[in-house]
Amino acid sequence: MAPEVSLTPEVYHPADPKRDYSSPGFILSIADNKLCIDNKTRVTKDGNSTWLYQFSRPVAQQWNFVPLTELRVAE
Known part of the structure; x- marks a missing residue:
């Protein structure tokens, strides 16, 4: 088992260095940029x-990045 390491994320958007969040991007680990947040089963539920x-x-x-002002609680 690997030792526990805290994750400090950083948004990475290869298409736009200005970080235009209107299209999908990646969330990389600052400590090790070879690692990122991954949807384990590739489904949205x-x-x-x-x-x-x-x-x-x-x-x-x-x-897909959504401004905090646009978040809604699922009912």
């Missing part, structure tokens, strides 16, 4: 697992 995984740019590692 409540309770789906995410994990820190090797950065390889598949769809499962792309995230």
Whole structure:
């Protein structure tokens, strides 16, 4: 088992260095930018697992960013 390491995320958007969040981007680890947040089963449903995984740019590692002012509580 690997030792526990805290994750300090950083948004990475390869298409736009100005960080235009209107299209999907990646969430990389600042401590090790070879790792990123990955959608473990590549499905979008409540309770789906995410994990820190090797950065390889598949769809499962792309995230849509939503301003906090636009968040809604699911009912």
